Amino acid sequence: MTRIGYLGPPGTFTEEALLTQSDLASADLVPLPSVGDVLSAAGSGQVDLGFVPIENSIEGTQTTTLDALVFEHDLFIQREVVISVHMQLVGPAGLEVGRVQRVLAFPFAENQCRRFLAERLPHAEIVPAHSNAEAAQRLAEEAGGSGGGVPDTAAVSTALAAELYGLTVIESDIEDHPDNSTRFVAVAASGIPAPTGHDRTSIACFQKSDHPGSLHGILGQFSARSINLTNLQSRPTKKALGDYCFIIDLEGHVGDEVVADCLRDLHASLKDVKFLGSYPAAGHHGPAIRREVQEAWRSADVWVADLRSQIRP
Numbered sequence: 001m002t003r004i005g006y007l008g009p010p011g012t013f014t015e016e017a018l019l020t021q022s023d024l025a026s027a028d029l030v031p032l033p034s035v036g037d038v039l040s041a042a043g044s045g046q047v048d049l050g051f052v053p054i055e056n057s058i059e060g061t062q063t064t065t066l067d068a069l070v071f072e073h074d075l076f077i078q079r080e081v082v083i084s085v086h087m088q089l090v091g092p093a094g095l096e097v098g099r100v101q102r103v104l105a106f107p108f109a110e111n112q113c114r115r116f117l118a119e120r121l122p123h124a125e126i127v128p129a130h131s132n133a134e135a136a137q138r139l140a141e142e143a144g145g146s147g148g149g150v151p152d153t154a155a156v157s158t159a160l161a162a163e164l165y166g167l168t169v170i171e172s173d174i175e176d177h178p179d180n181s182t183r184f185v186a187v188a189a190s191g192i193p194a195p196t197g198h199d200r201t202s203i204a205c206f207q208k209s210d211h212p213g214s215l216h217g218i219l220g221q222f223s224a225r226s227i228n229l230t231n232l233q234s235r236p237t238k239k240a241l242g243d244y245c246f247i248i249d250l251e252g253h254v255g256d257e258v259v260a261d262c263l264r265d266l267h268a269s270l271k272d273v274k275f276l277g278s279y280p281a282a283g284h285h286g287p288a289i290r291r292e293v294q295e296a297w298r299s300a301d302v303w304v305a306d307l308r309s310q311i312r313p
Helices: 013-019 035-044 063-072 107-112 114-120 132-142 159-164 214-223 257-269 286-309
Strands: 003-007 028-032 049-056 076-084 088-091 102-105 125-128 153-157 168-171 181-188 199-206 229-236 244-251 272-280
Touching: 003 013, 003 035, 013 028, 013 049, 013 076, 013 181, 028 035, 035 049, 035 063, 035 181, 049 063, 049 107, 063 229, 063 244, 063 272, 088 132, 088 159, 102 107, 102 132, 107 114, 107 125, 107 153, 132 153, 132 159, 159 168, 181 272, 199 257, 214 229, 214 244, 214 257, 257 272
Parallel strands: 003 028, 003 049, 076 272, 102 125, 102 153
Antiparallel strands: 049 181, 076 181, 088 153, 088 168, 199 244, 199 272, 229 244
């Protein structure tokens, strides 16, 4: 059976996102304590897939995940999953917001709830947790597993974690923006999914030297081929102050000739290009786009076959 490592413990948004994938939900799911542990397990073969958060619509890129993929591991993204995310303030039964003096929170989640914490709990001590579910789990453990008896302590977590660990939702949907969503990726040590017609490719570009027009030269490779970029950001290479690489998400698949030609030119002209994956793009409109592309290719194939049948011997 396929083993999938994910950011645990049970009850995280990562688990919720994983369970939306019918072909993955039936696998042997292995909760691990940190993003680094998940990626290490995928790289070593301890699990077949790793499943981790990589981007949030409020907080932006989760740099821990991105930097680990770029600088620490050789893994390929297999798919992306995007879900709506709603934060809950959870605690022992009977605890009211006005009494909360201490909050356990995953830092990435804390940043998504800044306004609520500043306005409703301005004097509360914020204690870091490794994940949203771990915050709820720790709170329940402090209560002796009963979910009660911890005075004035709450956690920023998920509704699922509150249910799993015997806690109560004190305040619902405390995120700063109601359209909050998080993007997750499944990664593996090898293999690139076949093109679907609605794909995304992720790469990291390393310059030979920083000089005027260097970024323009990179971007020019995409614009010359009318390849759309969906994300562009810079990250320090960890080697020297001011030394940055560019992380790029683009529409298309390495199996598409135009994308392959672009990557070929970039690899030839830059110090290095790290390929992070070509994978099906998320979104409810994806299946419809893929059907249209497949139908267009079938029609084009029939057209070409008819033309070739008329070639004189």
